[in-house]
Amino acid sequence: MKIMVAGANGLIGTQLAADLRRSGHDVTAASLSLGVDTVTGKGLEAAMTGAEVVVDVTNAASFGDNSALDFFKASTKNLLAAAAEARVRHYLALSIVGTPRLVESDYFRAKAVQENLIRASARPYTILRSTQFYEFINGVIDIGAEGNVVRLPPASARPVAAHEVAAFLAELATGDPLGNIIEIGGPEQFGIDDIARIYLAANEDQRQVITDPSTSYFGVELTGDVLLPHVGARVATQKLSDWLYRSMAA
Structure with a gap:
């Protein structure tokens, strides 16, 4: 099967392309x-030629102001137009758990626009929402970093290993379009503040984590279980402790 991966040099895209090739697929x-x-459309027609499936794992360079919205609007419209022209049978995109409930954030509002464009198109589609990756925990810590202190909210999350998200995307890419949104999350539930404490301790980082519900998460104050996947989500298997052990060993 010929599959085009848009955003193939990113964290997920690199692993996804490798997984698909190992399974014998022709990956562009x-x-x-x-x-x-994808923003200007340059090179899209050639990249899409002959593809049966498109997997969109593109991401904006910035999470702030209107830049993310501008990126996802232009990129998604161009990808969908090229997919229609190439008569792609399945448009698969990666999104984020909690997106519809976090649209006060510029970034999550941009992701909601991306999802809505895909759903409103004539392309058979699947959207996979994932929880936060273990690999991006350090970025979450940076949100609340103030010198030797890190302020983070206690909102619950189920972080997941990027390679398991990539593997699930590869599985979905080779199946029929679901015409729906599905989710994946990790096997354990922690408060964001506790995730930071575990990560910092594992890296012998002496910064103190202070629980602060008012600390914003990518521009929005978290309440309730907005970062948790719904019942029926795919549950990944790698625990945070195992991921930390392997990442430090690597």
Whole structure:
């Protein structure tokens, strides 16, 4: 099967393309560094030629102001138009758990627009929402970092290993479009503040984590279980402690 991966040089895209190739699929890797610009449309037609499936794992360079919205609107519209022209049978995209409940954030509002464009198109689609990756915990810590202190909210999350998200995307890419949104999350539930404490301790980082419900998460104050996947979500298997052990060993 010929599959085009848009955003193929990112964390998920790199692993996804490798997983698909190992399974014997013909993968076209598309990214800005490979001459494909989803925002302008440059190189899209050639990259899409002959593809049966498109997997959109693109991401905005910035999470603030209107730049993320501008990116996802232009990129998604161009990808969908090229997919229609190529008569792609399945448009698969990666999104984030909690997106509809976090639209006060510029970034999550941009992701909601991306989802809505895909759902409103004539393309058979699947959208996979994932919880936060273990690999991005350090970025979450940076949100609340103030010198030797890190302020983070206690909102619950189920972080997940990126390689398990990539593997699930590969599985979905080779199946029929679901015409729906599905989710994946990790096997354990922690408060964001506790995730930071575990991560910092494992890395022998002496910064103190202070629980502060008012600390914003990508521009929005968290309440309730907005970061948790719904009942029926795919549950990944790698625990945070195992991921930390393997990442430090690597």
